[in-house]
Amino acid sequence: MAVTLFSRRYVPLLIHVLGWFLMGYLLFFYQSFNSDIQFPRLFWVRQCIFFGLMVGTFYLNSQRLVPRLLLQGRTSHYILSLLAVIIVVIVLVGCVEFGFDLSTKMHLAFHPDGKGKPKPYGWVQPTLFTIFLVLGISTSIAMLLKWQDDANLRTALEQAKTTSELSFLKAQINPHFFFNTLNNIYALTLIDTETAREAIHRLSRMMRYVLYETQSGTTLLSKELSFVSDYIQLMQLRLTDKVSVTLNTPSPLYDQPIAPMLLLPFVENAFKHGVSALHPSRIHIAIQQQQNKLLLDVHNTVFVEKTPSLEAGNGIGLTNTRRRLDLLYPDQYALQINEHTQAGEYHVHLTLDLS
Amino acid sequence: MTLSCIAVDDEPLALGLVCAFIEKTPFLNLVGRYSSAVEALQGLMTTPVDVIFLDIQMPDLTGLELARVLERSNRGAHTTRIIFTTAFDQFALDGFRVDALDYLLKPFNYEEFLRAASKARHYFELIQRPDPTPVAVQAPAP
Structure with a gap:
């Protein structure tokens, strides 16, 4: 019994760790395993910063924004906050991209011969896609947990009601x-x-x-x-x-x-x-x-x-x-x-x- | 003074008990016993009494209903007072609304019964003397 309780309490934590592991894998290893291109070192720094921003965004959304705005019925506030979060993340990533001059360095890594032109805004689309993905998952999980809680509460209330009703109806003699x-x-x-x-x-x-x-x-x-x-x-x-x-x-x-x-x-x-x-x-x-x-x-x-x-x-x-x-x-x-x-x-x- | 009275109760044993208590009391004269309020009402038409020991919960016509009927036909004529006998204490309020003299909760013992009966005697003694003679206080001679 104690063992089950223990493991059950850590199941959500384990799921989170696994989730982030998967995301980290996609960010850090997926590309390097599939090619023998040498990525510039600053690219990994950028991935680390981006990973950190995603973790922050995920928990900001699921722990603060969803319960305090979306579930309180303040949907417009929620959407505005999400827009603000997206803009902040894009701006920060943009600072990193331009600060490190990553587009030129990446272009060099892919084209060692120096052909073609670096695309200075090529990062925007995948970054936006990832942010939406993370926010979407985060909101879904938060809502799902809320629904589950509600359902549990409803069941418990139903049970309590039945019990109290039965004890009220319980045989009493005049x-x-x-x-x-x-x-x-x-x-x-x-x-x-x-x-x-x-x-x-x-x-x-x-x-x-x-x-x-x-x-x-x-x-x-x-x-x-x-x-x-x-x-x-x-x-x-x-x-x-x-x-x-x-x-x-x-x-x-x-x-x-x-x-x-x-x-x-x-x-x-x-x-x-x-x-x-x-x-x-x-x-x-x-x-x-x-x-x-x-x-x-x-x-x-x-x-x-x-x-x-x-x-x-x-x-x-x-x-x-x-x-x-x-x-x-x-x-x-x-x-x-x-x-x-x-x-x-x-x-x-x-x-x-x-x- | 002697009070004429009847007892009404649909339960034979309960009726028997009230009647036994009445017969045991020297100043009460039992003139009838009825197992329903309808029969009691018919009896009262011919011979009015002073006191009714009346059960409340009875089939066909309840004690409270009988009390209301009597209240309406009582005015000016012979005053009949009611002592309710019941296991239902929540009817106490209704009982006083129809101006019951007392209220006996079943099961009651003879002492409780006698207290209610004495209340009735006291009441009828009072109304027989509409203007009680003031008690003359003699001042001690100087």
Whole structure:
């Protein structure tokens, strides 16, 4: 790990060194290897100065001009600065060329017999070409690095957003459920201590599940199902005989990992909307398994008038649950909600692929 | 003085508990118990009471809605006061907006219940004496 980190940190440096080595090679060796002409010594001095100027131009552009002007949206300033840099470099190279009188010396080197005329401005075109090349590469690399940074940042932000969203959506049970249940148990202690004891046991099991099981990302299907069953049993304590509740779970159960408290919102929702104090109502919950698929069906009676029944501002609503499913089981679930079936019921059907 | 009262709660056990507390209190007289606000409203049409122990979150008609209905029909006639019983503390503000006498957070014990009930008794004692007799301070004879 330490070795990888070490080498990774030096990769960009290595690339720069290699790049400059290549450029130096082209400037210093390429010409001399391909001919047996003796270049004047001052030519090498000129190449050294030019090489130094290119290195300076490269880093001035990539470290200062691009981040401070181009990336700040000051494009016109950037172009003016580049023009200024090009002019300065040309002027400096020109000073060297004329100061050393290189055109005459080079002409002599190529034509030892003294034929023809030296071209005093022959250096301008290749020099300009090299400057453009260096500036082009420098700008491209600087932009590329910037884009890469942006992309990394975007990925990191996306990840952080998903994590925080998940922890926000993370299964939470409605505190009112706890208080109302505790109140019912309080009442039970006066009349039926045996049932009260049982209810306290159930409630503590549920609390343990909510407090500890939801901390990790996954739990077992069997635990999730017994949690749902505890919830239903405790809710029944709070209901009158007008509501009939049935729960079917698969038996034998093939245990699989599942995200905790994924099923509860659908059950909560049934109790939230499917209960009336005046009319009889029915809540039917069926959970089945087909290989790696989990099928959940929740039917509940609907009442025409709005029913803000047992718990308003319920834990996490169905919209949030859908979002949670999107994040946890992308393309692995199908959720159909039929708000008014022919039997006059609200029907939720969830198919979840747990493989 | 004795106050007539009813209890309204959709949860049978919770209703049973409030009723047990009411029966335990000598100055409260339980005249009805209802598992829905709609039934309570019908009962109140025939026999007005002094105090209602009213749950808020109930299907069909919530306690707050019932309180608003009573507030509208209450004017001038018999004054019915409400004590809310609920697990939802965020409704406290709404409760005071409909001029509730007190607010009991579930689960509550008998002491808390009695404090609210005593508040109701105190209130009805006050309105029965519209002009309280000033306390005569006797100056010590010189």
